[in-house]
Amino acid sequence: MKRQKPSTLKSPRENTGPVPARDREVSKADEINALLTRPIAILPIKVGDPIRPFALGLWNEIRCLLKPEISVSTLRKATGAYIHSRSYQIAVARQDSSRHDINGVPIDLVSDADRLDAQQRYESLRVRDGKAKSGAHSLLPAPPSKTEMIRAALLERRRSPGKAV
Structure with a gap:
């Protein structure tokens, strides 16, 4: 029997709530x-705890709690692995999502721009992992690759009148 994922992880926009x-x-x-010198309450402790989007600038507070013998880059990598996970991106992309302080208290709503960015990251993770179904409608078009953006900029420069290339 095939195990199904919880419905809360299917799409950032399909459900609301944590x-x-x-x-x-x-x-x-x-x-x-x-x-860290002490655990931070914004992070989940057990399976089923809510994933809470970080408040903007929270990194500076977390970094202050770093154990002296640990490098900042180690903490940055560990934090990056968490905030770039699929579930974290879904939590940010949800319509009713809020940003939380280090104690897990909601302090602000996620901006529309950040919500859109999280939706795009979620979609690119699905495509990268081969989870996107062929022919299925995506929430958003895939963001252009770096190569495509450079090519478009170079073509635009050629088309601009009065500029020699």
Whole structure:
């Protein structure tokens, strides 16, 4: 029998409410907390705890809690693995999502621009992992690659009148 994922992880826009943490996110949260002088409440402790989007600038508060023998780059990598996860991106992309302080208290709504960015990241993760179904409608068009953006800029420069290339 094929195991199905919870419906809360199917799409950032299909559901509202908190995104429950899975084993992966709890493991990543534990890795972050192991690097700090004290655990931070914004991170999930057990499976099913909500994944909460970080407040803007929260990195500076987290960095202050870094154990002296641990490098900042180690903390940055561990934090990056958590915030670039699929579940975190879904949590940010939800219509009713709020940003939270280090204690897990909601302080501000996620901006529309950040919500859109999270939706695009989620879609690119699905495509990268081969989860996107061929012929299925995506929430958003895939963002252009860096190569495509450079090519478009060069073509635009050639088309601009009065500029020699």
